[in-house]
Amino acid sequence: MKTEAIVQKIIKLGEELEEQVEAGRSPEIVMPAKGLGNVSFNEEKKLLQLGEKTMSRNFLNIAHSRKFMQTVMIANLCRKLVESEKHASIREVYYQLKHTIEGAKENTFDGQEESDPIIEDLERSLNILREQMNLTADRRGYMYGNVKIVDAGDTINCAKLGRGGYGIPSTVEDIGFADIQADFALVIETAAMYERLIEEKFAKKNNALLIATQGQAARGVRRLIHRISKEQKLPVIVFTDGDPYGYYIYSVIKMGSINLAYLSESLGTPDCKFIGMTMTDIEHYGLEKVTEQLKDLDVKRIKEEMSYPWFKNKRWQTELKKMLKGGVRIEQQSLANKSLDFVAKKYLPEKIQTADFLP
Amino acid sequence: MPKDETLFKNLKEHSIAEFFRKNSQMLGYSGKIKSLTTVVHELMTNSLDACEESNILPDITVQVMQPEEGLVVIRSKDNGPGIPKQHISSVFGKMLAGTKFHRNIQLRGQQGIGVAGVTMFSQMTTGKPVEIISVTKHTAWDIELTIDVRKNTADISSQKELEPKPEVTGVEYFANFKDVQYSTGEQGPYEYLRRTALANPHAQITYIDPSGAKTIFERTSNAIPPKPIEVKPHPKGVSVDDLIIMSKTSKNRTIKGMLQDDFARMSPNKAKELSELVDFNIEKRPARLSWGEAEKIVKAFKKVKFLAPPTDCLRPIGQERIEAAMKSILAPEFLAVVERRPTVYGGGYAFLVEVGVAYGGHAGRRLSSGEMRSEIMRFANRAPLLFDTGGCGITKAVRDVDWKRYGLKNFDQLPVTVFVNLISTHIPYTGAGKQSISDSDDIQNEIRQALMDVCRKFNKFHSHRRKLAEHTARKNKLLKYVTEISNALSELLGKDEKEIRTYWENLVESAVGETIDDLESKVAEQEKEAEKNEGVLKETVEDENGKSSVVYDSDADESPPENGDGISRLSDYM
Numbered sequence: 024m025k026t027e028a029i030v031q032k033i034i035k036l037g038e039e040l041e042e043q044v045e046a047g048r049s050p051e052i053v054m055p056a057k058g059l060g061n062v063s064f065n066e067e068k069k070l071l072q073l074g075e076k077t078m079s080r081n082f083l084n085i086a087h088s089r090k091f092m093q094t095v096m097i098a099n100l101c102r103k104l105v106e107s108e109k110h111a112s113i114r115e116v117y118y119q120l121k122h123t124i125e126g127a128k129e130n131t132f133d134g135q136e137e138s139d140p141i142i143e144d145l146e147r148s149l150n151i152l153r154e155q156m157n158l159t160a161d162r163r164g165y166m167y168g169n170v171k172i173v174d175a176g177d178t179i180n181c182a183k184l185g186r187g188g189y190g191i192p193s194t195v196e197d198i199g200f201a202d203i204q205a206d207f208a209l210v211i212e213t214a215a216m217y218e219r220l221i222e223e224k225f226a227k228k229n230n231a232l233l234i235a236t237q238g239q240a241a242r243g244v245r246r247l248i249h250r251i252s253k254e255q256k257l258p259v260i261v262f263t264d265g266d267p268y269g270y271y272i273y274s275v276i277k278m279g280s281i282n283l284a285y286l287s288e289s290l291g292t293p294d295c296k297f298i299g300m301t302m303t304d305i306e307h308y309g310l311e312k313v314t315e316q317l318k319d320l321d322v323k324r325i326k327e328e329m330s331y332p333w334f335k336n337k338r339w340q341t342e343l344k345k346m347l348k349g350g351v352r353i354e355q356q357s358l359a360n361k362s363l364d365f366v367a368k369k370y371l372p373e374k375i376q377t378a379d380f381l382p
Numbered sequence: 383m384p385k386d387e388t389l390f391k392n393l394k395e396h397s398i399a400e401f402f403r404k405n406s407q408m409l410g411y412s413g414k415i416k417s418l419t420t421v422v423h424e425l426m427t428n429s430l431d432a433c434e435e436s437n438i439l440p441d442i443t444v445q446v447m448q449p450e451e452g453l454v455v456i457r458s459k460d461n462g463p464g465i466p467k468q469h470i471s472s473v474f475g476k477m478l479a480g481t482k483f484h485r486n487i488q489l490r491g492q493q494g495i496g497v498a499g500v501t502m503f504s505q506m507t508t509g510k511p512v513e514i515i516s517v518t519k520h521t522a523w524d525i526e527l528t529i530d531v532r533k534n535t536a537d538i539s540s541q542k543e544l545e546p547k548p549e550v551t552g553v554e555y556f557a558n559f560k561d562v563q564y565s566t567g568e569q570g571p572y573e574y575l576r577r578t579a580l581a582n583p584h585a586q587i588t589y590i591d592p593s594g595a596k597t598i599f600e601r602t603s604n605a606i607p608p609k610p611i612e613v614k615p616h617p618k619g620v621s622v623d624d625l626i627i628m629s630k631t632s633k634n635r636t637i638k639g640m641l642q643d644d645f646a647r648m649s650p651n652k653a654k655e656l657s658e659l660v661d662f663n664i665e666k667r668p669a670r671l672s673w674g675e676a677e678k679i680v681k682a683f684k685k686v687k688f689l690a691p692p693t694d695c696l697r698p699i700g701q702e703r704i705e706a707a708m709k710s711i712l713a714p715e716f717l718a719v720v721e722r723r724p725t726v727y728g729g730g731y732a733f734l735v736e737v738g739v740a741y742g743g744h745a746g747r748r749l750s751s752g753e754m755r756s757e758i759m760r761f762a763n764r765a766p767l768l769f770d771t772g773g774c775g776i777t778k779a780v781r782d783v784d785w786k787r788y789g790l791k792n793f794d795q796l797p798v799t800v801f802v803n804l805i806s807t808h809i810p811y812t813g814a815g816k817q818s819i820s821d822s823d824d825i826q827n828e829i830r831q832a833l834m835d836v837c838r839k840f841n842k843f844h845s846h847r848r849k850l851a852e853h854t855a856r857k858n859k860l861l862k863y864v865t866e867i868s869n870a871l872s873e874l875l876g877k878d879e880k881e882i883r884t885y886w887e888n889l890v891e892s893a894v895g896e897t898i899d900d901l902e903s904k905v906a907e908q909e910k911e912a913e914k915n916e917g918v919l920k921e922t923v924e925d926e927n928g929k930s931s932v933v934y935d936s937d938a939d940e941s942p943p944e945n946g947d948g949i950s951r952l953s954d955y956m
Contacts, residue, residue, distance in 0.1 A: 037874040044885045049893065082867075083893050085856050092863040099870040127862040 026105055029156065032149050033102040040095070049083040052094055054148035055285060062284045064332040069293035071279040073147075080144075093141045094148075096120050096131060101145065101156040110157045112193075113139055147285050153242075160193035164244035165214070167221055168232035173199040181232075186221050188233070193243040200255055205232040208251050209371075210295070212236055212263040212272055216355045216366070223367035229375070232257065240276055242283070245290040248276060252292045259292055260380065262371070265300030266317075266352035267324035270334075270343075273297050278333050296380035298371070300353045302345035308370070313360045314351035321352065338381045410816075411503050414563035415570065416769055418446075418454060421500050421562070422571045423765070425458040425555060426578055428473075428497045430585060432462035432553070434606055440582070441601075445590040446564055446571055453508070454559045464518035464551040467525075474501050474514055474555075475527045475536020497555075502529050504557040511539050513556040522546040564592060568747065568757070569768045575599065576711060577759050577766035581699060581803055583707035602706035607697055613807060614646040616691035617683040619730025625676045629668035637664040637671055641679075647688040656682050693724030693732040696805050699764065701736070704801065708740050712799055715742030715847075718839040719801075720832045727824035733806035735825070737832035739798065739840060741790075746797035754797045760819070761803040767817050774818035775810075776802045779829035788837035789844035802829055857894040864890060 036052070043050040055061065056076040065072040082091045100120060104111055111119065117138040120131055132138050146153050167188030170181045174192075178201055181189045192198075209231050211217045217235035220226065226233050232251070236244050251257050261276060263269030277295050279287025305311060317325075328334055329343045346352070358366040374380075406412065410420030422444055433440035438461060447455040465473055477498050501512045511526040522544035530537045566572060572589055579587045579599030586601040615624065634640035638657065641664070642648050657664050659682035662675055671679075701721045708717055719738035727733055747755045760767040760776045771777050780800050785793035804819060812820045819825065864886040872879035 034874060037871050041871060041875060041877075041882065041885075044889050047889065047892070049889070082863075083860065083889075085859060088860055088863050092866050095867050095870045095874075099874040102874055124862050125865045129862065131866060 029105050029151055030102055032151060033098050036098055036149065049081055051079040051081045052091065052148055053077050053079045054144055057282060059281055062281050070287040070291045071281065071284045072287060073285045090141065093132065094144060097138065097141050097145055104157040110159050112159045112161065113142060116158060154194045154196055160241065162190045162192050163237055163241040164191040165189060165217060165235045166191055168226045169204040170232055171201040173201050186218065191243050191247055193241065195243050195247045203255050205257060206230045207258040207260055208232040208234055210234045210236060210248060210259060210261045210276065212269055213355055220367055223364050225367040229372065236272060239272055242290065245276060249290055249292050252294055259295035260298050261295055262298050262355065264354045265302065265304065267321050267328055270328055274331065274333065296382065298374055298380055300355060301381065302342050302349060305353055310353060310357055310360065313357035314353050317350050317352055322347065336382055342381065409499055414561060415565045417503065418562040418564060419569060419571060419574050419768060421456055421503065421559065422574050424497050424500045429458065429460035429462060430582060433460060436463040437606055438462060439601065439604060439606060440585040442585060443588040444571065444575060446592055448564060448592040452560055454562050454564055455556065456559065457556050459552060459554040461552045465516045465553055466518055467521060467523045470514055470516055470525055471527065471536035474498055474512065475529050477502065477534055498529065500557060504559055505529060507560040508558045510558050515554040517547055517551050519548045519551060520546055574766055574768060580707045580711055580759065580801060581761045581764040581766065583703040600710055602710045603703045610697050611695050613692060613695040614644060616646050616730035617648060617688055619728060619808060620680060622673065622676045622680050625679060626673060629671040632668040634668055637666060637668050640668045646691050652686060652688065655686055659685055690726045691730060691732045695807055696724050696732055696734050698734055698736050698805050699803060704736060704738050708738055708801065712740045712745045713743040714740035714745045716840055716843045718836040720835045722828050722832050725828060727822050731806055731808045733804060733825060735828045735832055736803040737829060737836060738801035739836045741798050741840060745799040754795055756793055756796050756798040758800045762809045762819065763805055764803060770818035773812060775821045775826055776804065776819050776829060778821065779826035780833065782830055783833045783837065788841040853894060857890060860890045861887065
C-alpha cells in the first residue's frame with residue numbers, strides 16, 4: 024500500500040468520528056473482534072483465522088472512553104510518522120504520547136502494556152499492518168547460516184557475523200534474500216542452544232540455517248520464518264523444550280496466535296515440522312534423570328493444548344498424554360547430560376535422518 | 383423530747399450521711415469522669431424541671447472552669463422562677479432521698495437525691511460551701527451554704543440580699559469539686575449537654591468549657607412539653623414489696639377494694655377472678671396482708687389476663703421536634719426520625735421509642751486521629767445515658783440491625799448518629815447506676831423496627847445520591863478525555879481545536895445531562911410509588927441492595943479478558 028493511501032485511511036477514521044459527533048451521535052470505532060470467540064481454525068489453510076464478528080469502541084460508554092481516546096491519539100501519531108517517513112518503536116510511541124491529562128490526575132497511558140494492544144486494535148480497525156504505519160518493535164531473535172540477505176542496501180552474509188549471527192529486526196518486509204545455501208531452517212527456542220549449535224558447527228556440517236526465537240517468537244521472526252518457507256521453499260524444523268510452553272511456541276509459528284489471528288496468513292508457517300523435545304525422547308535417549316516436575320499450571324496448559332484442532336492427531340495426543348502421565352517436562356539443554364556435542368552430533372542428525380518429526 | 387426519740391433521730395440522720403458516703407456510686411458519683419457528668423446532670427435536671435413547672439422556656443448556661451490543677455468549678459445558671467429564700471436551704475442543703483421513688487410516672491430524674499447531692503459531693507471533696515444566687519420576682523439573695531450532715535440541714539455561712547430584678551429571675555449556682563476529671567470525650571459535660579439539647583428541643587443550652595470557648599445549642603421548639611401524669615400501676619408490673627408498701631398506706635377497708643382502686647385495669651370481675659386464684663379471703667383489711675399472701679397475689683396476677691396498661695400517660699418528644707433538634711445540632715446530609723406507637727413491655731409497663739438516624743454533617747464522632755466513628759445516643763425519658771454502653775439493651779438493639787443491608791457498610795466507621803429515646807413510666811434500668819437498660823425483647827424489638835424504618839429511608843437517599851455522584855463522575859471523566867481527543871483530531875484533520883472541542887463537549891453535556899434529569903424524575907416517581915405501597919418498596923430496596931447500580935457499570939469492556947482465552951497467559955511462564 025502506498026504511503027498516501029495509508030495516511031488517507033487514518034484521516035478517514037478521524038473524519039468519520041467528527042461526522043458522528045457533529046450529527047449528535049455517540050462516536051464509535053469499529054474493528055473485528057479479537058479473542059477466542061472470533062477465531063477459528065481453517066482446516067484447508069491450516070491456519071488460525073479471524074471471524075466475521077466486529078466490536079465497536081464507543082466514546083460515551085464509560086468503560087470504553089479511555090481506550091477510545093488512546094486509539095485516536097495513536098492514530099494521529101501514526102499518521103504523522105507515515106507522512107514524515109519516520110519510524111518509531113512501539114515503546115517510543117508510548118513515551119511520545121504519555122502525559123498527564125490536562126486538569127486531571129490521570130495519565131494518557133500508564134504503561135506500554137496499555138499502548139501495545141491499542142496499536143493492534145488500530146491495525147485491525149484500519150486493516151493496515153503496524154509495519155506499514157512505520158512502527159517497529161525491539162529486535163528479538165537471531166539468524167545464522169550460509170545465507171546472504173540485503174538489509175537497507177547492505178548485503179550481509181549471516182555466516183560471517185561471528186558467533187552471534189544476524190539480529191532479526193521487527194520489520195523484515197524490506198529484507199531481500201540474495202543467496203541461500205541451506206537445505207533447511209532449524210528454529211530454536213533458546214539462545215543458549217542456538218549458540219551451542221554454532222559452536223559445534225552444526226550449520227556448516229548439516230547445511231542448515233539456524234534461527235533463535237528467544238522464547239515466544241516475535242512478529243519479525245515469525246514473518247521471516249514465513250518468508251523462508253513460502254518464498255525460499257526451505258523446509259522449517261522447530262526445536263523447543265519439551266513442555267507445554269515450548270509446544271505453544273511451535274503452535275504459534277505454525278498456525279498463528281489468537282491475538283494476531285488477523286495476521287496469520289502473513290505470519291503463520293503451516294508447513295513447518297516439530298523435531299523435539301518429545302516425551303518419547305526421554306525413553307529413547309534415557310533422559311529420565313534430567314526431567315523436571317510439571318507445575319499445576321503446566322497440567323492445565325497441556326489439557327488445553329490437547330483440545331487444539333491442530334494437535335488433534337495421534338502423534339501429538341500421544342506426546343501430550345505421556346507428559347500428563349509422567350508429570351515431567353524436559354529442556355533442550357538437558358541433552359548436555361550426555362555430552363555437550365550430543366545434540367549436534369547425535370540427537371538432531373539422527374532425527375533428521377529418519378525424518379522423526381511431529382506434524 | 384423523750385430520750386428514745388432523740389436516739390432514733392440521730393440514728394436516722396447519721397444513716398443519711400452514711401448512706402451517701404457509702405453509696406455515692408449508686409447516686410452517680412463514681413469515677414472521676416462520671417462524677418462530674420453527674421453534677422452537670424443534676425443541675426441540668428433541676429433547672430429544666432424548674433422552668434417547665436413554671437411554663438418558662440428554659441435558657442440554661444453551664445460553665446466548667448479549672449482554676450488550678452485538680453480543682454474544677456462548675457457554674458450553672460437558669461432562667462427559672464428563682465427559689466424563695468426560705469426554700470433554698472431545703473433544695474440545696476437537705477438530702478431528699480426518696481421523693482421520686484415508687485411513683486409510676488415518666489420522669490427524667492434518675493437519682494431522686496437531687497441537687498443537694500451535688501452540694502454534698504462538693505463539700506465531701508473540697509470542704510467548701512456552694513454559692514447560690516437566686517432571683518425571684520420579689521427577692522434576690524446570694525447565699526453560701528454547706529450541709530450539716532448530722533442534722534441533714536443546710537448550714538448557711540454567708541447571705542447577702544441583692545436588688546431583685548423581676549425581669550431576670552433564675553438561679554445561679556457555683557460549686558467546687560476535687561476527685562473529678564474534666565473530659566472532652568463521649569462521657570464528658572459537652573457531650574452530656576449536646577445530647578440533653580437533642581432530647582430537649584425546647585431548651586436553649588449554653589456551654590462554656592475551661593478554655594472559655596462557648597457553644598450554644600439553639601432552641602428549636604417553642605413548645606414546653608406537657609407535664610407527665612401519674613398513672614396507677616398495672617397488675618403485671620408490680621412486685622411483692624410494692625404491694626406490701628401499698629397495703630400499709632391504703633385507706634381502703636379491704637384488700638379487694640384496694641386492688642380495684644389502686645391498680646389500673648382491675649375491674650370487679652377481674653378482682654373476683656383473682657380471689658378465686660388465692661387461698662385466702664381478700665375481703666380483709668389491707669394492713670393485715672402478710673408477705674406470703676402478697677406473694678400469692680402477685681403470682682395470681684400473672685395468671686389473669688388484663689387489658690394492657692393505658693399509654694396516654696407517655697410524653698414523647700415528638701418526631702418533628704427531634705428532627706428540628708438533630709438538624710440544628712448535627713446539620714446532617716440525611717436525617718430521618720420515627721416515633722413508634724406506645725406499647726407494653728413485660729405485660730405491665732407502657733413505653734414507646736423514638737428513633738432518629740443522622741448521616742453526614744456533624745453526625746458521628748471524629749477521633750483526634752481524624753477517623754470517623756458512628757455514635758449511639760441513648761436516652762431514657764429524655765435524659766442522656768452516657769455510661770455502661772456495652773451492657774445496654776438499646777446498644778444491643780442498635781447493633782442487631784443489619785446496617786450494611788441498607789447501604790451503611792462498616793457502620794462503626796461512618797459519620798452516623800443514632801438517636802434512641804425510650805419513654806416509659808418505668809424504665810427498666812440494669813442497676814442502681816441507672817445508665818443502661820436491661821434486655822427486653824419487647825423494647826429491643828420496637829427499637830429495631832423503628833431503626834429499620836429509618837434505614838429504609840436512608841437506603842433510598844443513599845442510592846439516589848450514589849447515582850448522582852456516578853453521573854457527575856462519568857461526565858467529568860468524559861470531559862477530561864475530550865481535551866486529548868480534540869487535540870489529536872484537530873492535528874489529524876487540520877481543523878480548529880476549539881471548534882472540535884465544542885462539538886465534543888456538547889455531546890457529553892447532552893448525553894449525560896439528560897440522564898441526570900431522567901434520573902431525578904425517576905427517583906421522584908419511585909418515591910410516589912413507594913408512598914402508595916410500602917410493601918413493594920421494601921422489596922425493591924432489598925433488591926437494590928444485593929446488586930450494584932446497573933445504570934452504567936454493566937457495559938463490560940469490549941475485549942474479552944486477556945486471560946480468558948487460555949493461551950496468551952502462557953506469558954506467565956516467562
